Amino acid sequence: MATDVQTPKIKLANGAEMPQVGLGMWKMDNATCADVIYRAIKDGYRLFDGACDYGNEKEGGEGVARAIKDGLVKRSELFIISKLWNSFHDPEQVEPIVRKQLADWDVDYFDLYYIHFPVSLKYVDPKVRYPPGWYFDDAGTKVEHGKASLQSTWEAMEALIPAGLAKNIGVSNYTGALLLDLFTYAKTKPAVVQVEHHPYLLQQSLLDLCKSHGIAVTGYSSFGPQSFRDCDMDLAQSIELLFDHAVITTIANRHRKTAAQVLLRWSTQRGIAVIPKSNTQDRLLENLDVTSFDLSEEEIKQISGLDRGFRFNNPLNYGIPVYNFA
Numbered sequence: 608m609a610t611d612v613q614t615p616k617i618k619l620a621n622g623a624e625m626p627q628v629g630l631g632m633w634k635m636d637n638a639t640c641a642d643v644i645y646r647a648i649k650d651g652y653r654l655f656d657g658a659c660d661y662g663n664e665k666e667g668g669e670g671v672a673r674a675i676k677d678g679l680v681k682r683s684e685l686f687i688i689s690k691l692w693n694s695f696h697d698p699e700q701v702e703p704i705v706r707k708q709l710a711d712w713d714v715d716y717f718d719l720y721y722i723h724f725p726v727s728l729k730y731v732d733p734k735v736r737y738p739p740g741w742y743f744d745d746a747g748t749k750v751e752h753g754k755a756s757l758q759s760t761w762e763a764m765e766a767l768i769p770a771g772l773a774k775n776i777g778v779s780n781y782t783g784a785l786l787l788d789l790f791t792y793a794k795t796k797p798a799v800v801q802v803e804h805h806p807y808l809l810q811q812s813l814l815d816l817c818k819s820h821g822i823a824v825t826g827y828s829s830f831g832p833q834s835f836r837d838c839d840m841d842l843a844q845s846i847e848l849l850f851d852h853a854v855i856t857t858i859a860n861r862h863r864k865t866a867a868q869v870l871l872r873w874s875t876q877r878g879i880a881v882i883p884k885s886n887t888q889d890r891l892l893e894n895l896d897v898t899s900f901d902l903s904e905e906e907i908k909q910i911s912g913l914d915r916g917f918r919f920n921n922p923l924n925y926g927i928p929v930y931n932f933a
């Protein structure tokens with residue numbers, strides 16, 4: 608059953624509106640992805656956060672195509688997001704790979720297209736391996752950095768807008784210093800910055816910087832360690848799940864909401880867009896229904912007090928020797 612939740616929209620710098628709650632696609636199974644996307648559209652989701660690296664854009668496109676064919680939604684009502692993988696940072700590779708990703712999704716444009724990481728890796732031909740991942744070789748032993756500067760990549764990203772391939776462009780996993788550098792050369796500033804954000808990693812100064820430049824922020828991995836326990840990451844195993852933390856469960860009980868809903872409401876009340884990932888219908892519905900109740904300022908402060916500066920999504924935590932957060 609579709610929810611009657613009215614998802615708020617965040618106004619981007621060019622006036623476009625981005626739903627504040629959407630569905631993340633990292634680790635979404637290829638076998639079920641199309642059905643999950645279709646189901647999510649039926650249940651009221653309009654924003655999908657995909658990426659080359661997630662390896663499921665074709666399946667995402669199948670779900671979207673089926674929903675459009677069945678008259679559930681029009682393309683113009685959806686907000687489809689993708690990301691440029693590190694192996695395609697050379698400016699001459701940007702447009703061709705965007706065209707391939709659009710073909711995979713079977714759409715003409717992305718509503719938002721990000722640089723996934725501020726890291727250039729040596730080009731891997733999609734015919735050789737796709738998605739290429741972090742390693743240059745098939746055996747996964749060698750990381751080879753590329754030679755593209757972030758300025759040259761951003762200029763190629765800017766060209767996607769007049770070419771009609773992306774309505775908005777953004778960056779992900781950037782630090783403040785990289786954004787300040789980008790501001791010195793960007794003709795178009797990022798519409799959205801996507802970063803890891805949860806009570807164990809508040810990122811307050813980065814959020815303040817974005818706000819002062821009129822840039823919207825999307826927080827990923829809103830549930831903190833949960834997503835990284837799925838990857839067997841040591842750091843995530845050793846830290847108490849936010850779902851079990853007394854501060855969160857006490858507030859959840861008070862509002863008769865789940866811990867997940869409290870975590871998403873905390874983010875959305877901080878003005879941040881969220882893209883929780885789930886495959887199951889109950890949780891899809893639960894995660895969409897996160898803007899119809901309000902936490903008090905005191906509760907928001909208590910949750911923010913859990914900040915520990917824990918960053919899970921650092922390549923080094925997966926044993927990948929890439930030092931972008933050094």
Ligand code: NAD
Nearest residue numbers: 631632633656779827828829830834867882883884885890
């Ligand atoms: P998440 O915080 O959304 O957590 C997902 C985990 O929580 C899964 O184990 C899921 O089963 C569980 N879960 C979902 N809903 C739940 C509920 N209501 N109750 C209990 N458990 C629930 O983690 P994520 O997938 O890492 O992040 C969300 C999205 O952000 C990704 O799918 C992806 O689109 C994006 N992302 C981007 C980057 C980046 O580098 N830009 C990195 C990580 C994630």
